[in-house]
Amino acid sequence: MQISRSIYSIVQMVDTAAEHGMSARACLADSGLAPEQLLQLELQVSPQQEFTVIANIMRGLPQVPALGLRMAARFHMPVYGVLTFAMCSCATAGDAIDLGLSYHELSFTLVEKRQEVIGNDLVFTFDDRQIPAPLRQIIVERDLFALPRVMDEVLGCPMPKRRARFAYPPPAHAKRYAELLGFEPEFNAPAHQIVVDAAFRKMPMPQANAATLQHCQAQLEAIVARHKVWGGTAGKVRHMLMRRPAMGADMEEVAAELRMTSRNLRRVLEAENTSFRSLADEVRQTVAEELLGLGKSSVRDVATRLGYSEVSSFTHAFKRWTGRAPRDWRSGQPQPAAAGETPGSA
Numbered sequence: 001m002q003i004s005r006s007i008y009s010i011v012q013m014v015d016t017a018a019e020h021g022m023s024a025r026a027c028l029a030d031s032g033l034a035p036e037q038l039l040q041l042e043l044q045v046s047p048q049q050e051f052t053v054i055a056n057i058m059r060g061l062p063q064v065p066a067l068g069l070r071m072a073a074r075f076h077m078p079v080y081g082v083l084t085f086a087m088c089s090c091a092t093a094g095d096a097i098d099l100g101l102s103y104h105e106l107s108f109t110l111v112e113k114r115q116e117v118i119g120n121d122l123v124f125t126f127d128d129r130q131i132p133a134p135l136r137q138i139i140v141e142r143d144l145f146a147l148p149r150v151m152d153e154v155l156g157c158p159m160p161k162r163r164a165r166f167a168y169p170p171p172a173h174a175k176r177y178a179e180l181l182g183f184e185p186e187f188n189a190p191a192h193q194i195v196v197d198a199a200f201r202k203m204p205m206p207q208a209n210a211a212t213l214q215h216c217q218a219q220l221e222a223i224v225a226r227h228k229v230w231g232g233t234a235g236k237v238r239h240m241l242m243r244r245p246a247m248g249a250d251m252e253e254v255a256a257e258l259r260m261t262s263r264n265l266r267r268v269l270e271a272e273n274t275s276f277r278s279l280a281d282e283v284r285q286t287v288a289e290e291l292l293g294l295g296k297s298s299v300r301d302v303a304t305r306l307g308y309s310e311v312s313s314f315t316h317a318f319k320r321w322t323g324r325a326p327r328d329w330r331s332g333q334p335q336p337a338a339a340g341e342t343p344g345s346a
Contacts (some may be wrong), residue, residue, distance in 0.1 A: 001114040006290070007033075007043040009054050009063065009108040012074040014038060016067070022060045029056050044242050047110060054135050076148035077153040081293040082223065086216035087154050089209045094201030096154060103220050109143040117198050121162065126165075126192040135167055140192055145180060150193065156206050164299025165189035174189040207293045223286070233268045234259070234279060241283040246311060249275045285321040288314075292330045 012025045024035040031052040056142045061067060068144045077084045077238055086094040101113055112127040128136045145165075146153055152158050164177070164185040178184050240254055254276070255265040269275055284306050291302045303314035 005045055005047065005050065007038065007045050007106070010045060010050055011038050013057060013071050016060060016071050016074060017057045020061050020064050020071075022057065025127075026060055026136065027053055027056050031056075044239070050110065051135060054138060055132075058135070058138060064142070064173075066176050067178055068138040069145055069173070071138075071142040072145035072149065075108065075150060077150050079201075080150065081290065082216050083107065084150070084154050086213055086220060089213035089216060089217060090205050091208045091210075092201065092205060093155055093203040096205060097151075097201065099217075100151075103224065106329070108122045108225060109147060110139050110145045111192070113147075117201075120198050121199060122176045122196045122198040124194045126194075128192065135157055137171070138152065140168075141164065144192060144194065160200050161194060162197060163193075163195040165191065165195075166194040167192050193328065202259075207221075219289070223289075232272050233265070234272045234274050237265075237269070237276065237279050238283060241280055281317075281321060284317070288318060288321075288326070289329075292326055301325065 006190050009085040010028075010031075010033070013337050014024050016026050018024065019094040024038060024193060027036060029052075033049060033050045033053075034047065057067065064070075083100065083103055085102075087100050090099055097115065100107070101115060104113055112130065114127070116123050116125070126140065128140055131139050144166075144280070148159055148161065161181060161183075161184075164181050166177075166187050168185040168187065174185075175186070236258060237254055240257065251262045251265065258265060260268075265275065267327055287306060288302055291297045291305065292299070297305070299314070300311050303311045306314060308314040308317070315325055318329070319325070322329055
């Protein structure tokens with residue numbers, strides 16, 4: 001079952017392309033996305049849509065070097081939301097890494113990741129076989145350089161990287177790799193890998209908190225379940241609502257778009273063990289939690305985005321979904337350490 005992804009990754013890539021004169025419309029060609037949807041950070045997209053956007057940018061900006069590295073520079077800890085809060089709450093760096101890998105579908109990476117301790121080395125291997133061949137290098141660049149950046153911010157100190165290997169020949173901008181890593185990487189290697197000191201796994205996390213971790217993991221499980229791409233009519237309804245969460249419970253409009261009556265839609269959804277209201281609530285809760293978690297929107301702004309004319313109505317609905325008021329829910333999210341802050345610093 002395929003997991004949908006936040007549009008945030010596409011937003012960052014389109015912004016990178018815009019710096020070099022490529023329009024959003026050209027970036028999004030044939031992806032099924034429109035430029036105005038880039039403002040809807042709650043929108044879910046498929047990996048195939050992301051592949052299409054990357055291919056468009058590569059064709060549109062052949063003269064721009066190191067596009068993957070330029071994209072990687074835009075990724076920071078806050079955009080991973082609850083996942084990074086949970087990692088910050090783990091007891092050790094090893095626990096945080098294990099948690100991050102177990103919820104890899106909630107990251108913005110497209111490569112598959114695994115870790116292995118070999119002697120004194122902790123080896124992270126990145127598998128790009130599921131990525132279309134023409135796109136592999138730019139995606140490997142983006143994902144392999146974005147992940148250590150985010151991990152440094154989560155941990156509050158740099159990961160002790162020892163070696164880096166890439167399974168393709170050195171690109172024209174290979175010097176930039178060395179500048180970012182702090183050492184010369186190996187090219188034409190058997191696999192894409194980053195190697196760090198295995199003792200690093202035992203480093204205590206400065207914000208370890210078992211209760212917070214348990215709370216965050218419950219949220220992560222719920223997010224994964226909601227992001228699964230369903231089949232059947234329920235899946236179609238869910239994605240229609242996710243594109244336009246402010247539609248709320250306008251069942252007649254959704255039914256018309258599906259070329260059926262609302263009565264028939266109700267029957268079909270019942271046969272799939274769900275209901276229109278359940279799907280609408282699920283979508284609104286997903287969008288609300290993601291917007292509140294990003295911390296950039298007020299409760300009133302979130303209520304308006306979801307189509308509520310009164311904040312009180314949104315608050316009542318949010319309490320029904322989560323058992324907590326929006327402000328209480330947001331204040332209960334742990335605040336990660338600032339980038340570059342080391343354990344014990346104040």
